[in-house]
Amino acid sequence: MGELTWGTFFLGFLNFKTEKYVIAENRKLGISFRVFQICVLLYVIGWVLVYKKGYQSREETVQSSVITKLKGVVMTNNTESGLYLWGAEDYAIPPTGEQVFFIVTNYLETPNQRLGFCAESPKVPDGKCENNEDCAEGEVVIAGNGVKTGLCLNSTGTCEIHGWCPVETGRKPSEALLSKAENFTIYIKNFVRFPKFKFSKSNVLDTGNDSYLKRCSYDNVLQPYCPIFRLGDLVSRTGHDFQDMAVVGGSVGILIEWNCDLDKDYSQCNPEYSFTRLDINLNSTVTSGYNFRYARYYKDEAGESFRTLYKVYGILPSSFIGGFGFIYIILITGKFACDMIFIYMLSTSSYFRDRKFEILKKERIKKHKESAKTVVNRDTRKHRTHAGEQHELTTLSTKNEEKLEPTTQDAEKQDLKTGEKKEVHILSPRTVGQRYNTHPPRPRH
Structure with missing residues (x-):
């Protein structure tokens, strides 16, 4: 079993x-x-x-990394520093190459600064004064270059400070000193991975030619898969002129999109580049541009420290990675x-x-309705017959009760005639029914 x-x-x-x-x-x-x-x-x-x-x-979760490398040199000549050759290690900040980096295109130089006492710049509002009371000793000049000594210098109308002297003049540049920086090249190496599909790729074209990267330059028509960009071309694709941007600097966004149909061949998954300027405010030109300061420190023969202060202007390229992979x-x-x-x-x-498919025809539905109606009628007739029989039994029981049940007065008259005393039993309707109803009622259906 x-x-x-x-x-x-x-x-x-x-x-x-x-x-x-x-x-x-x-x-x-x-x-x-x-x-x-x-x-x-x-x-x-x-x-x-x-x-x-x-x-x-x-898969819209793109895992990515970006490595950048800059190449190119430019010569500058100004009154402060004379001839100077700028290489990638000088104008690229940081020089190691990251997703966001800075390229110097212009600068203001304040050479040979030493720690001492000098007048604050007239362009600093908190450094202006009319008397010594406006220059509280030990107070730091807000947005200035040093600490107040308590003296107000009538020659400049500013407070005397203790700091790196002489202070920066604060003039605004009129032309780009590194105007030829438009010929610099940027090598952007991008790796992406779609973890859901375990798919990885780089934006560097797979080729057996070792000299390809040394001579190619990105062109969206002729060489769309070359990862080397000329700085001037990169800025021009944002719709702006490089020489204008190089004077006061600016920020450029580089969007690399990987929209890949992974059902196709591996070689069909390639990046698409787009460029935009990020620092433009259509309502105001004050916020446009990009600059910051840094210094180079030295020591003289006596061991005293001095420095050269640079206020540098330049272009800040920022790489953004986006896209998705899909499989049908x-x-x-x-x-x-x-x-x-x-x-x-x-x-x-x-x-x-x-x-599997049973079709309910109208004829079959009608027959079902008629058979159901017949069953209902038969049940109705049975119910009516049963109700009539119950009514007859109830009527018979009532008549028997009226005929057989004597009253108390009739019993007393019968005793007077016979001279005998008899017990009188009053019969209830239930007793009469049990005694004279010899046919029990039919069961209900």
Whole structure:
């Protein structure tokens, strides 16, 4: 018995089970069903598939890293420092190359600053004074260059400070000293990975030519996959002129987008570059530009420290990585596939199809209604017959009670005639029914 039970279980486990559908010939219900079906279909096709691309498995979490390298030299000549050759280690900050870096295109130099006492710059509002009381000793000049000594210098109208002297003049540059920086090249190496699909790639073109990177330059038409950009071309793609931006600096955004169809060949997944200027304010030109200060420190023969202060202007390229990877997916379940084989592809599919879909004809529905009506009428007649029999039994019981139940006065008259005393028993309707109703009532149906 145990073997039969386990054998039946395993054989039943291998059976294919499918639902049976009943098709009702009801026009109103059918129209409502089709209208609802069309609405669902439009939603699935229009919104889910076309607009939201639900037929794709997407990965929008892009893991990336950016490495930059700058090349190029430029010669400058000014009154403060004379001839000076700028290399990548001088104008690239930081020189190691990161996702955000700074390229010097102009500068103001204040050479040979030493710690001492001098007048604050007239361009610093908190350094201006009319008397010594305006220069409290030990007070730091707000947005200035040192600490007040308590003296107001009439020659400049500013407080005397203790700091690096002489202070910066604060003049604004009129032309770019590193105007030829437009020929600098930027090598942007970008690595991306889509962790969901375990897909990785770099923006460097896979080629066996070792000299390719030494001679190529990015062009969105001729060389779209070269990762080396000429600085002047990069700025011009933002819609601005390099020489104008080089005077006071600016910020440029470099967007690298990886929108890859991973069903295609590995070589078809390539980046798309776009460029924009980030520091432009259409309502004000005050906020445009980019600059900061840094100093180079030295010691003289006596061991005393001095420095050269630089206020540098330049271009700040910032790299942004975006995009997504996707793979097309077919949403077909095993149940659906087996059903298709079951009712369309087997040699006995016509037999299975007839059993799977049962059509309810109108004639069959009418016959069902008539048979149901006949059953209702038969039950009604039975109920009426049973109710009539119950009424007859109730009437008979009532008549017997009226005939057999004597009163107290009749019993006393009978005693006077016979001279005998008899006990009188008053019969209740229930007793009469039990004694004279010899036919019990029929059971209810």
